[in-house]
Amino acid sequence: MKQTITLTVNGDEFQLAVDPRRTLLEVLREELHLTGAKKNCNEGECGACTVIMDGKAVSSCLVLAVQARGKKIETIEGLARNGKLHPLQEAFVKHGGLQCGFCTPGMIMSAKALLDKNPRPTEDEIKTAIAGNLCRCTGYVKILESIKAVVDGKG
Amino acid sequence: MIFIRRLPQFDYVAPRTLWEASSVLAERKSEAVLMAGGTDLLPKMKKREATPRYLVSLKNVPGLAYIKEDKGALKIGPMATIHDVESSPVIAGKYAILRDTSLVFASAQIRNLATVTGNLCNAAPSADMASPLIALGATLSLSGPQGGRTIPLEKFFTGPFTNSLGEGELVAEIQAPQPQPHTGGVYIKHSIRNAMDHAIVGVAVVLTLDGSDVCKDVRIALGACAPTPVRAAEAEKALKGNKLTKAAIDKAAKAAVSAAQPRSDPEYKREMVQVLTARALNQAWQIAR
Structure with missing residues (x-):
C-alpha cells in the first residue's frame, strides 16, 4: 500500500505517494527525475548514489523512501545556484577531477558533506570521507586535488 | 551469479x-x-x-539512538549508528577502542545509516563491532513477549549470521562496564582495503595493568576466525596476573591461536591471529601505562 510522504529535496518540498519498497534513490530518479545520483551497485558498496540526508552523506540505495519522510535531502542538482556552479563543481572541472563522470555526483556529495562540517579537513580526512566512493577512471589523485583546491581557496 | x-x-x-x-x-x-x-x-x-x-x-520509535554513561556503565541504544559512536564524547574517552573501530567500519555513507546493534544482530563472523565489545565485557539486554533477560555478548552468537534471539525478542540495549584505571583497548582489523571491506582477521584486546607492568586483567576477542566472534581464553589465562614482557606477550599470542577455528584459509588466519594478537597486546600495553 502506498504511503504519503513529504520530502524536502534541494530546498523544495514534495508530497509523494510511494510504495514502501521503493528506495530513496529510486524515488529521486524515477518520481522526481533527479538522475544525478546514480544507481550502480545498488547494495551500498560503490557510493555512486550518495546524497546528503539531514546533513549526512548516505547511500540512497540503502534508504527506504518512507524512512526519509520529513528529511532534508540534498542532491547534486541542488548545488549550482542561478546558473553558477558550486565551488566543488568548479574545482572538479578546473582540476580534471573526473573522466567518465559516473562517480562524480556521489563523490562531490561526499566531499560536500565533509566540507559543510569541516571546512579545513586534512588530506587524510578527505580520503576517509570519500573512501566509500569508487572511481574506476581517475586513480583518485585529481579528485583529491580538486577537493583540496576548494579547501585551500584555490577552487 | x-x-x-x-x-x-x-x-x-x-x-x-x-x-x-x-x-x-x-x-x-x-x-x-x-x-x-x-x-x-x-x-x-x-x-x-x-x-x-x-x-x-525501528525508525519511528523515538529515543533509541542514545549513547550514554549511566551507573558506571556504557549504554548504547538500539538505533545508535556507527557514526554516533564515531562522534560521541562518551566513547572518545574510556571507550576509545569503539571509536577506533567505527573508523575502520565500511564507509562514511554506511556509518551514517548502520547501527551497532544491527551489526551485532546480523552476526557476521567478521562483524567489526562484536570483538571490541566482547573485549570490553559487553552484555545485551534483550526484551521480548516473555519479558527481559540479559546475556553476555559472547554468548549471543550461535553461528555464522545466526544469534540467540528468540521469537519476538529484540536487543533493547548494549551495556559495557566502565574500564578500570590503567586500561588500554585496541582493535586491529586486518583487511585488503582500508574501507568497504570485511576483516580477514580482527583482534580486539582490552588490557588492564595494576599500576605497574603486571597484567591485572585482560580480555581478547577474535573476529572472522571461527563461525562466531570468539574469546581467546587460553591467551587471557597466559597473561593474567603475570608481568608483561615481550616473551609473555609472544606466549599469549601463540595461545590465542587455539581459539581460532577458521572456516577458510586456516593456516593463514591462524598465523595472523598470532601476529595480530601480539601487536594488539603491545599497543594496548602502551596505552594502559
Whole structure:
C-alpha cells in the first residue's frame, strides 16, 4: 500500500505517494527525475548514489523512501545556484577531477558533506570521507586535488 | 551469479514502541524481520536472500539512538549508528577502542545509516563491532513477549549470521562496564582495503595493568576466525596476573591461536591471529601505562 510522504529535496518540498519498497534513490530518479545520483551497485558498496540526508552523506540505495519522510535531502542538482556552479563543481572541472563522470555526483556529495562540517579537513580526512566512493577512471589523485583546491581557496 | 534487483514486496510496519515491535515479531514469527539501519538487510532482500512478508522498522520509535554513561556503565541504544559512536564524547574517552573501530567500519555513507546493534544482530563472523565489545565485557539486554533477560555478548552468537534471539525478542540495549584505571583497548582489523571491506582477521584486546607492568586483567576477542566472534581464553589465562614482557606477550599470542577455528584459509588466519594478537597486546600495553 502506498504511503504519503513529504520530502524536502534541494530546498523544495514534495508530497509523494510511494510504495514502501521503493528506495530513496529510486524515488529521486524515477518520481522526481533527479538522475544525478546514480544507481550502480545498488547494495551500498560503490557510493555512486550518495546524497546528503539531514546533513549526512548516505547511500540512497540503502534508504527506504518512507524512512526519509520529513528529511532534508540534498542532491547534486541542488548545488549550482542561478546558473553558477558550486565551488566543488568548479574545482572538479578546473582540476580534471573526473573522466567518465559516473562517480562524480556521489563523490562531490561526499566531499560536500565533509566540507559543510569541516571546512579545513586534512588530506587524510578527505580520503576517509570519500573512501566509500569508487572511481574506476581517475586513480583518485585529481579528485583529491580538486577537493583540496576548494579547501585551500584555490577552487 | 547473484542478481541485485529491486526490493521484493513487503508490508512496512512502523511501530512506535519497542514493546509493539516485539509483539509484531512474536505474532508474525518467521514472516517478520526487524530492521534498524537496513544496510545488511536491504541488500539481502534485493538478492532475495531474505523475503520477509513484514518489515518491522525501528525508525519511528523515538529515543533509541542514545549513547550514554549511566551507573558506571556504557549504554548504547538500539538505533545508535556507527557514526554516533564515531562522534560521541562518551566513547572518545574510556571507550576509545569503539571509536577506533567505527573508523575502520565500511564507509562514511554506511556509518551514517548502520547501527551497532544491527551489526551485532546480523552476526557476521567478521562483524567489526562484536570483538571490541566482547573485549570490553559487553552484555545485551534483550526484551521480548516473555519479558527481559540479559546475556553476555559472547554468548549471543550461535553461528555464522545466526544469534540467540528468540521469537519476538529484540536487543533493547548494549551495556559495557566502565574500564578500570590503567586500561588500554585496541582493535586491529586486518583487511585488503582500508574501507568497504570485511576483516580477514580482527583482534580486539582490552588490557588492564595494576599500576605497574603486571597484567591485572585482560580480555581478547577474535573476529572472522571461527563461525562466531570468539574469546581467546587460553591467551587471557597466559597473561593474567603475570608481568608483561615481550616473551609473555609472544606466549599469549601463540595461545590465542587455539581459539581460532577458521572456516577458510586456516593456516593463514591462524598465523595472523598470532601476529595480530601480539601487536594488539603491545599497543594496548602502551596505552594502559
